[in-house]
Amino acid sequence: MDFSEAAERISRKFVKDGTALADKAKIEGKLRRLVQEFGVQPSEAERSVTGELAREHNMALPGSAPNGQRGGGGTAEKKIAEAVPGEWVTFEGKVVALSAPVSPSISQSGILADESGAIRFVAWAKANAPAMNEGSWYRIESGVVDEYKGVANLKIHSGTTIKEISEDRALIPVPQEIKNLHAGIGGVRAKVVQEWDASHERMLQSGLLGDETGTIKFVIWKEPGREKLEVGGVYNIFYAQVDEFNGRLSLNLNGATILQEEGDIAVSGGETAFTGAIVHIAPGSGIIKRCPVEGCNRALSRQNYCPVHEIQQKFVYDLRIKGWLDNGMKTHSILLQRDAVETLTGISLAAAQEIAENNPLGMDEVFLQMRDKVLGRYVTCRGREIDNRLLVNSCELKKFESADHTGLLNRAGGAA
Amino acid sequence: MSTPAREMPRREGSFEREPARRVFAGELRECHYQFREGDDEKSPTFVLLPTGERCNRIFLIGTLTEKTRQGEQNMFYRGRVVDPTGTFFVMAGSYQPEAMQQIARIETPAFVAVIGKPSLYRKDEASAPMVSVRVESITVVDKETRDLWVLDAAERTLDRVDALRTGDSLDITKAKEQYPTVDPAVFRKMAYDALAQITI
Numbered sequence: 013m014d015f016s017e018a019a020e021r022i023s024r025k026f027v028k029d030g031t032a033l034a035d036k037a038k039i040e041g042k043l044r045r046l047v048q049e050f051g052v053q054p055s056e057a058e059r060s061v062t063g064e065l066a067r068e069h070n071m072a073l074p075g076s077a078p079n080g081q082r083g084g085g086g087t088a089e090k091k092i093a094e095a096v097p098g099e100w101v102t103f104e105g106k107v108v109a110l111s112a113p114v115s116p117s118i119s120q121s122g123i124l125a126d127e128s129g130a131i132r133f134v135a136w137a138k139a140n141a142p143a144m145n146e147g148s149w150y151r152i153e154s155g156v157v158d159e160y161k162g163v164a165n166l167k168i169h170s171g172t173t174i175k176e177i178s179e180d181r182a183l184i185p186v187p188q189e190i191k192n193l194h195a196g197i198g199g200v201r202a203k204v205v206q207e208w209d210a211s212h213e214r215m216l217q218s219g220l221l222g223d224e225t226g227t228i229k230f231v232i233w234k235e236p237g238r239e240k241l242e243v244g245g246v247y248n249i250f251y252a253q254v255d256e257f258n259g260r261l262s263l264n265l266n267g268a269t270i271l272q273e274e275g276d277i278a279v280s281g282g283e284t285a286f287t288g289a290i291v292h293i294a295p296g297s298g299i300i301k302r303c304p305v306e307g308c309n310r311a312l313s314r315q316n317y318c319p320v321h322e323i324q325q326k327f328v329y330d331l332r333i334k335g336w337l338d339n340g341m342k343t344h345s346i347l348l349q350r351d352a353v354e355t356l357t358g359i360s361l362a363a364a365q366e367i368a369e370n371n372p373l374g375m376d377e378v379f380l381q382m383r384d385k386v387l388g389r390y391v392t393c394r395g396r397e398i399d400n401r402l403l404v405n406s407c408e409l410k411k412f413e414s415a416d417h418t419g420l421l422n423r424a425g426g427a428a
Numbered sequence: 429m430s431t432p433a434r435e436m437p438r439r440e441g442s443f444e445r446e447p448a449r450r451v452f453a454g455e456l457r458e459c460h461y462q463f464r465e466g467d468d469e470k471s472p473t474f475v476l477l478p479t480g481e482r483c484n485r486i487f488l489i490g491t492l493t494e495k496t497r498q499g500e501q502n503m504f505y506r507g508r509v510v511d512p513t514g515t516f517f518v519m520a521g522s523y524q525p526e527a528m529q530q531i532a533r534i535e536t537p538a539f540v541a542v543i544g545k546p547s548l549y550r551k552d553e554a555s556a557p558m559v560s561v562r563v564e565s566i567t568v569v570d571k572e573t574r575d576l577w578v579l580d581a582a583e584r585t586l587d588r589v590d591a592l593r594t595g596d597s598l599d600i601t602k603a604k605e606q607y608p609t610v611d612p613a614v615f616r617k618m619a620y621d622a623l624a625q626i627t628i
Contacts, residue, residue, distance in 0.1 A: 289487055289580075291448050291543045292565070336445055338487065340584050343445040387567045388489065388541020390576045412572050412579075417626060420582050424620035 015040045015047075018058050025173075026065055033069050070140060070170070093129035095166070097159040103131075103166070104151045106183050107144045108251045109267045120144060123197055123251045123267065124152070124166060127183060130197035130251050131157070135168035142174055149177035161255075163195050185250045191225040193261055199250040200228075200263070203277040204241045216240060221249075221263065222279030229262040238266060247272050260398075286346075286402060287392040287410060288339035297334050298379035299364040301327035314375075329365050333357075333382065337393055337402070345401040346393055352407040357385045448487035448543055450581040451477060454513030454618045456486070460557045461606040462548045475546045475559065478607040479588035479615055480600035485545055486561065488516055489569060489577035492540045495531055505531045507563075509542060512578060512622035518542055520563040527563040534566070539574045542566045575626050582619040589616050 019040035026033040039061055046057035089102040103124060110122035120135040120143060133155070135141045144150055153173040155166045168174065187201040205227060206220040217240045218231040230252075232238055241247060252268035254261055296311065303310045303318040304326050310318050311330075318324050333348040333356075354360050359367075364378045371377040390410035395403045455477060462475045463482075474482035490511035497505055504521035505528055520527035527544075534540065544561040551558070589612045592600055 289448070289541070289577075291485075291487055338445075338448045340450045340487070340580065341447055343447045345445075384567050387565055388487075388543070388569050389573055390580070410576060412575050416579055417575075417623065420579055420586070421620065421623045423586055424582060424616055424623060 015043050018043055018054070022058065022062050022065065025062065026069055034065050091128035092124065092126045092131050095131060095157040095164055097157055097164055099157050101155055101157055102151070102153045103155065104149065104177060106149045107146050108269065110146045111267045122146070125183060125185065125251060131164055131166050132197060132253070133166040133168060139168050139170045139172060141168050141172065144174065149181055151175045151177055187248060189225040190221070190223045190228050193228065193254050195254050195256040195261065197251055198254045198263070199252065201246070201248050201277070203246045203279055204243050205279050207243045219243070223277055224280055226280060230265055231262060232265045235266055241270070242272070245272055246275050246277055283394055283405070284397050284402070285392055285394045286337055286339065286344050287390070288337045288344070289388060289390050290335055290386050291338040291343070292336040293383045293387055294334040297332060298382050299368050299375050300330050300332060302330050304328050329361060331361055331364055333386065337391070346404055347401055348404045348407055352404050353382070356391065356407050356409070357382045446472065446484040448485045449477070449481060449483035450577070450584040451483065451486055451488070452513040452581050452585060452618055452622060453490070453511045453516045455479065455585065455615055456516065456546060456559050457514055458607070458610065459546070459559050460548065473547065475548060476599065476603055476606060477588065478603055478610040479585065479612060480592045480597070480603035481588050482599050483546060485543065487541070487543050488561070489539065489541045489574045490516060492534060492536050492538050494536055495534070504528065507531060509540060512625045513618050516542070517558065517560045518544060518563050518566070519560055520566070524563055527565055530566045531563065534568055538568050539571060540566050541569045541573065578622050578626055582623050585615050585619045
């Protein structure tokens with residue numbers, strides 16, 4: 013056994029902030045003593061000295077045995093995208109973002125990425141882990157992947173070893189399609205389609221991002237160095253946090269890498285279209301009263317009662333139709349907003365209000381007239397589907413196409 | 429360690445409504461088998477179509493040719509709705525007050541769109557089962573809408589006939605058991621004849 017070489021190998025594992033923690037000569041002495049005096053197998057001697065040093069310096073026992081072979085209880089080296097909560101893992105990845113720790117018990121938090129994907133990481137203060145630098149590659153051995161708020165998260169604890177990888181590897185993140193995003197860390201190439209009023213004083217900007225496959229809400233919280241996105245601008249966004257709330261996804265862009273680029277995207281708007289017959293008009297359709305309190309807009313009961321703001325006499329009238337659209341195979345819940353209702357029924361809000369205020373049946377009469385005009389009709393509804401309900405932007409009556417007719421005649425007669 | 433499916437509160441719109449099947453009167457008339465899914469009091473009843481599809485609800489458009497009011501205490505309406513292949517027998521009783529009021533206002537003859545639930549009944553023990561449709565809703569529509577329905581019903585019928593030949597769903601197997609003498613070609617012909625009656 014070449015003692016000096018083994019000692020060199022061991023001492024490399026115990027380096028903190030660039031300075032060696034253990035004296036190489038001392039290591040060599042220990043090894044020599046174990047092997048020569050006590051007849052210990054060289055590999056076992058190396059393991060023993062390493063373990064002793066690890067305990068002495070309160071560092072995790074490096075997972076790699078001599079010759080890079082792994083013991084039975086070691087952690088699997090994985091790609092980030094393969095991580096499953098509950099596993100001990102070893103990743104090689106690049107720190108692509110660092111964020112301010114939210115608690116004193118966390119020393120560092122950020123995002124680690126490899127070519128397969130990205131994951132948030134948290135280093136506990138108790139772990140005494142070396143500080144990692146944004147933009148550098150690291151080998152993280154024996155971390156634990158767990159789940160925090162439904163998203164996989166890498167925990168760096170006192171048993172984790174972090175080694176900087178000096179070579180600079182290329183990492184080109186690939187944007188995902190919006191419809192394929194899932195909770196975790198994601199990247200998109202998207203256009204800012206809408207900007208919404210900030211609903212919170214800490215919020216810098218919120219709005220809607222879209223690509224060819226759909227749209228997603230985004231939010232940027234106020235933080236030094238963060239800038240608003242330009243409405244209509246196209247951005248490459250990498251390593252953004254994809255949050256899930258009530259089954260809906262949103263992008264948190266704090267911590268993300270954002271690059272504006274030239275060009276345009278034909279945003280699909282996530283619109284879907286269904287054609288079928290309207291087979292039911294639900295109660296609460298027709299003319300309704302809405303709460304006038306700003307930002308509320310809830311439908312009032314017949315007694316003008318808002319579930320939040322109680323009795324509101326200065327209500328605002330609105331039109332809507334809730335119902336079911338059925339193609340014989342599947343039934344979709346639909347909600348038509350005022351514009352779509354006016355086009356489909358031919359009854360304007362003003363006309364409906366006139367009926368509601370002067371007809372003895374009041375608002376019920378509007379419901380009945382609208383029902384008779386739309387129930388049993390074939391329509392095509394376009395809009396966004398949320399929670400199994402289609403929020404209809406436009407709705408038109410289906411027309412009889414003689415091409416459909418001949419097509420079916422051929423089909424029915426052809427194979428007879 | 430997998431995460432359990434999150435318990436989501438059952439929100440409005442999250443449940444699957446039974447689609448309304450499109451079936452010609454000529455096929456519905458042939459039904460003589462109905463079954464219930466589950467043994468709960470509220471579990472739905474299905475009529476099995478000879479082309480191998482269950483239906484709990486149907487959507488039909490035809491001509492309401494006559495309607496009669498029956499009963500004193502428990503008043504109800506009966507009606508005949510004619511499509512290119514035959515007649516649907518529809519009824520609306522006091523449990524469908526909305527449908528009853530709708531049918532009361534309609535003057536025959538008129539094109540009507542009916543959403544309802546089919547069920548089998550026998551006049552007496554010896555007679556063959558009849559299918560009647562309990563109306564959930566009935567509205568007057570125009571001829572174009574009627575023609576659209578004929579296309580729709582023909583297309584769905586052809587889909588079922590094709591599936592009957594190649595598919596092996598639970599309902600198809602059951603239909604082959606229950607309707608051994610029915611020739612699916614009859615329904616293809618029926619669809620063709622119905623389509624041929626549309627004049628442009």
